[in-house]
Amino acid sequence: MAVRYNAETKTFLLETERSSYIMKVSRYGHLLHLYYGSRVPDEELDYLLTYCDRGFSPNPYEAGNDRTYSLDFLPQEFSTVRGGDYRSPSVELIWGEGGTAFCGKVDGYEIKKGACAISGMPGLWGIPGERVETLEICLTDPVSRVEARLSYAVFEEKDVIARSVRLANRGENPVRLERLMSATLDFRNSDYDLIYFTGRHAMEREFRRISVEDGVHSIGSSRGASSHQYNPFAVVCEKDCGEDRGWCWGISLVYSGNFLIEAEKDQYSQLRVNAGINPMGFSFLVDPGREFQAPQAVLAWSDQGFTGLSHIYHRIFREICAVRPSGTGQGRCF
Numbered sequence: 001m002a003v004r005y006n007a008e009t010k011t012f013l014l015e016t017e018r019s020s021y022i023m024k025v026s027r028y029g030h031l032l033h034l035y036y037g038s039r040v041p042d043e044e045l046d047y048l049l050t051y052c053d054r055g056f057s058p059n060p061y062e063a064g065n066d067r068t069y070s071l072d073f074l075p076q077e078f079s080t081v082r083g084g085d086y087r088s089p090s091v092e093l094i095w096g097e098g099g100t101a102f103c104g105k106v107d108g109y110e111i112k113k114g115a116c117a118i119s120g121m122p123g124l125w126g127i128p129g130e131r132v133e134t135l136e137i138c139l140t141d142p143v144s145r146v147e148a149r150l151s152y153a154v155f156e157e158k159d160v161i162a163r164s165v166r167l168a169n170r171g172e173n174p175v176r177l178e179r180l181m182s183a184t185l186d187f188r189n190s191d192y193d194l195i196y197f198t199g200r201h202a203m204e205r206e207f208r209r210i211s212v213e214d215g216v217h218s219i220g221s222s223r224g225a226s227s228h229q230y231n232p233f234a235v236v237c238e239k240d241c242g243e244d245r246g247w248c249w250g251i252s253l254v255y256s257g258n259f260l261i262e263a264e265k266d267q268y269s270q271l272r273v274n275a276g277i278n279p280m281g282f283s284f285l286v287d288p289g290r291e292f293q294a295p296q297a298v299l300a301w302s303d304q305g306f307t308g309l310s311h312i313y314h315r316i317f318r319e320i321c322a323v324r325p326s327g328t329g330q331g332r333c334f
Helices: 305-320
Strands: 003-006 011-015 019-025 031-038 091-095 105-113 122-124 132-140 146-155 160-169 175-187 192-200 203-211 215-221 230-238 248-254 259-265 271-277 284-286 291-293 296-302 321-323
Touching: 003 105, 003 132, 011 132, 011 146, 031 175, 031 296, 091 146, 122 160, 122 248, 122 296, 160 175, 160 284, 160 305, 175 248, 175 296, 192 215, 215 230, 230 259, 230 271, 230 305, 248 259, 248 271, 248 305, 284 291, 296 305
Parallel strands: none
Antiparallel strands: 003 011, 011 019, 019 031, 091 175, 105 132, 122 321, 132 146, 146 160, 160 291, 160 296, 175 271, 175 284, 192 203, 192 230, 215 259, 230 248, 248 296, 259 271
C-alpha cells in the first residue's frame, strides 16, 4: 500500500518505491511534517520533533501551560496564520467582519484508489495498471468554519507525490481568499542550496544555484503567465549534491499562470518552501458552500543527485501528465 495510517500513533505514511513521506497529527490536532527522504522501515519518528521553551515563540491557547509547544518552530504540512506561526503562511484570508486567522485542525481523512482529477487544470492522472493512491486530509478551523482539504496523490512506481489544496467555505458568510499555497515543505535545518531557473526572451532557463540564507528568497511571475523570466520549478539540495550523488528535493508547480515559489530560513535555521499562485493581485471571493481549487505541485526526492531527480520528472511528465479527460467529474479518481 502506498498510503497507510497508524491510528495508535496518529501517523500518516506515504511510500513510493524509493522514498517515504511521513506526517503526524499532534496532541493538539495540528498536522505536523516529520520526514521526506529515503524509505524508512518505521514511521515512529517523533524524535525528529523538537519540543522546548523558546523565547518569543507563542503557544496556542489549547496548550495551556505547555511552553514547549509552539507553531512558530514546529514543521507543518499546511501552516496556520495568526496562530503563532510567523513564517510565510500557506493561506491568507478574511472572513466574517474582518477575521484573518486560520487554525486548521485535522477533522478526518480518506484514502482513495487512483489519482483525483483537478477540475479545469492540468495535473497527473492515473493510467491502467499504475499503482496510485490518494490521501485527502481535512483541516477545519472551528471558528471561521473554513476547511482546507489537502490532497496527496502517491505515484508509487514513478517516485512522486502530487500535492494540491482545495479550500471550502462551510460558514454562513463569504470568505475573501488572498493567498493559497499548493504545497508547503518544512525542513528541520537549512544547510542547503536552492536551485531555480531564470532568464529573459531568447535566453530562458538559466541555471542558478544559491546558498539558503536568513530571510526569504522568492521567484515568481505576475505577468499572467509563468513567463520566461522564471520557471515554476525549484530544487532544494545538500551542499555537496552533484549530478550523480547527493540528496535533493524537487517541487514543480503544474500551472502556467502567476506563481510564487519562496524559500524562508527562519531564526532557528529551519527552512520553509512554499509554492502556489502568486498572491500579488490575487483575490477570490468564496461564497458559503463554495470552494476554490489550487493547482497541483509535484514533489520528488532523489539520493542520486540531479540526474536522478531529472529522470523521475521526465518519466512522470512524459507518460501521465494531461488535462483532465472529458467526461470525468470533479474529484473523480480513476
